[in-house]
Amino acid sequence: MRKPHSLQRMAARTAALCGLAGALALAGCGGGGTSVHDDSATRAGWSWALPSFFPTPRVPDTNPMTAEKVELGRFLFYDRRLSGNGTQACASCHVQSKAFTDGLTTSLGSTGQAHPRNAQGLANVVYNATLTWANPSLVTLEKQMETPLFGTDPVEMGVNDRNKDEILARLAADAGYNQRFAKAYPGQGSPITWGNVIHAIAAFQRTILSGNSKYDQYLKGSTALSAAEQRGMSLFFGEKAECFHCHSSFNFNDQIVHAGSRIVETPFHNTGLYNIGGTGAFPEPNRGVYELTQLVKDMGKFRAPSLRNVEVTGPYMHDGSIETLEQVLEFYAAGGRNITSGPHAGDGRANPNKNDFINQIALTAGDRADLLAFLKTLTDHELLTTPKLSDPFSSQAGQ
Secondary structure (H helix, E strand, O other): OOOOOHHHHHHHHHHHHHOOHHHOOOOOOOOOOOOEEEEOOOOOOOOEEEEOOOOOOOOOOOOOOOHHHHHHHHHHHOOHHHOOOOOOOHHHOOEHHHOOEOOOOOOEOOOOOEOOOOOOOOOOHHHEOOOOOOOOOOOOHHHHOHHHHHOEOOEOOOOOOOOHHHHHHHHHOOHHHHHHHHHHOOOOOOOOOHHHHHHHHHHHHOOOOOOOOHHHHHHHOOOOOOHHHHHHHHHHHOOOOOHHHOOOOOOOOOOEOOOOOOOOOOOOEOOOOOOEOOOOEOOOOOOEOHHHHOOHHHOOEEOOOOOOOHHHOOOEOOOOOEOOHHHHHHHHHHOOOEEOOOOOOEEHHHOOOOOOOOOOOOOOHHHHHHHHHHHHOOOOHHHHHOHHHOOHHHHHHOO
16 A cells, blocks of 8 residues: 655644644644634634634635625525526525535436536635536636536526526515625625625635534543544544545645645545446546546546535535445445446446555444544534524524
């Protein structure tokens, strides 16, 4: 089994000893704790309330954060009127109680068309260097949002040239929206535009922050991990299970960007999920970065998602083809997936494009139980229930 460079191995061990998965991405172990602090080094009128080891998020100069814009974005995020046929909101595929995933194998668009991929969680999306499973070019929330809104293959929200003016008219007919847009975009004579809609939703998404899990509380010193959770943590950050190679940052992924970033790495990985006919192929239309580059080496390469809240974000993988977290651990322990029959038959363990760190790992049943126990400490129950991220229409109905 290939091991990392000695310096990388040393850094990973340091991260584990500090109890900070983000030690590699930040400035070592010196920060300590997860006490919430206000970071006002952004724009006037906005401050971030962040755990102490979270860096200040990067925000585009063209879309500065304001409380008024965030609140408008929350309404728009949950509003079904934003889809072409009035049946679907952003929140239809990004449900708060599921850490802003939808619990489906693959998502369904407003017209009933199935998306080929599993809905990704939005927790800490502000720190993601790229924003889809396999498109290195989508690096801002504003640009990414054009795909679910206006995309035609597949149709998600179903906004198009025929109905886009009608949708804005729906919003303009709502007195509440007239007030919210005016507050969010003062000085604009006609602020209800698609550009402002997208900017407001992006601003709201940047506030979907997750940093109060049991693991975070453990780092703060306000709770203790059980023996099983501690053993699982040691496995996770150690070279037996080797999870840390792709999930070593404070956000438990390996694509991180923040206000202080100088070099931003955007790795994508083939994990051996498929190897159709022994050729290295993945099923269409889920072929990873290869779909854009047409380079064989990119076949089956996808972005490693954050493992924060992974307990509630199943089913798993880019196509939702692994149902449970226990099965995910079995998949990685096997070094890939061997499909013995059907159109996708092939031994993913032998995929020629597979990441070098995906190899068979000797995990006992106890090891897997311990890893599972640790992964469950990453669930942030505050994120799943906090009113500031909840459906404002539901709260209005209850008044």
